[in-house]
Amino acid sequence: MIGLSRSKTSGAAAVVTGAGSGIGRAFAVELARRGARVVCSDINQDSAQATVALVEAAGGTGLPVPCDVGSSENVAALRDRSLEWFDGAPTLLINNAGIGAGGHSVGRSSLADWERTLQINLWGVIYGCHHFLPVMKQAGRGGVINVASAAGFAAGPRMAAYNVSKAGVMSLSETLAAELAGTGLRVTMLCPTFVKTNIFSGELIEASAAGTASRIAGFMGMSPEKVARMTLDGHDRGRLYVVPQLDARAIWLAKRLTPTSHARVGGLLGRLAPFPPEEEGIR
Structure with missing residues (x-):
């Protein structure tokens, strides 16, 4: 555990989006164990409330706030409610809310699926940074x-x-790291592979692909609790990247050393994957 003198997560005033399940819930509970106050935001109010109960059982205090991160107005309202509850700026923002999508190739995936995926997974993070960073910068402390x-x-x-959507989040985070240098704020991005969560049940994942991914996650996936601990500890250490699994680190290295071969191998694996044949035409 990081020493309290260097920790930014112990006793944090934290906002977690997508806190109703999975990695978001794990973040909220782990923060509670570190003595944090946690705004537990989720599109599902009942799920957010259930996470608050777990936060309080772990020794923290929590506030459930319904929020659709795909709406700038919703995220602005989340900021305002957080400022009110904390009586000041939060010291930690975790942009976690997201949805799964997959199973169809470019040109076969519907534009509606593209728009929905980018709206939640990328714009949701953009909205969070846009609305929360000014108040955190003004306070001169905190992290994302x-x-x-x-x-x-x-x-x-x-x-x-x-x-x-996830490449966009990576680029945004790298940009923030450059912009926040010397401000007292820091940014960390989490890049896992398979985690044992319910993301594979999302409505934008083709059923066969979802089943395959869920089985792989059940067999070799990391628990969301371990992912949350590693990420918070990495943030305390000032790490920009947290890549918690060995397979992710191997992919990262292989792509940078042999980018062309990486793409060819990815294409071969895609043809071997147990996805159903795609129908002709655009969805």
Whole structure:
């Protein structure tokens, strides 16, 4: 554990989006164990309330706030409610809310699926940074954790919308790291592969692909609790990237050393993947 003198997560005033389940819930509970006050935001009010109960059982205090991160107005309202509850700026923002998408190739995925995926996974993070960073900068302290994915650099086939959304989060986070240098604020991005969460049940994942991904996650995926601990500890250490799994780190290295071969291998694996044949035409 990081010493309290250097920790930015112990006793934090934290806002977590997508806190109703999965990695977001794990972040909220782990922060509670570190003595944090946590605004537990989720599009589902009941799920947010359930997370607050877990936060309080873990020794923290929580506030459930319904929020659709795909709406700038919703995220602005989340900021205002957080400022009121904390009586000041939060010291930690975790842009975690996201949806899964995949199973169809470029030109076969519907534009509606593209728009929905980017609206939640990328614009949701943009809205969070846009609305919260000015008040955090004014306070002169705090940090941001953006949940990206190894998909942002792995670029697996038939996952284009999801890949693009997560690559955008990575680029945004790198830009923030440059802009926040010397301000007292820091940014960390999380890039996992398979985590044992309910993301594979999303409505934008083709059923066969969702089943395959869920089975892989169940077999080799990391628990959301471990991912949350590693990410918060990495943020305390000032790390920009947290890549918690060995397979993600191997993909990261391989792509940078042999980018052309990486793409060819990815294409081969895509043809071997147990996805159903795609129908002709654009969805």
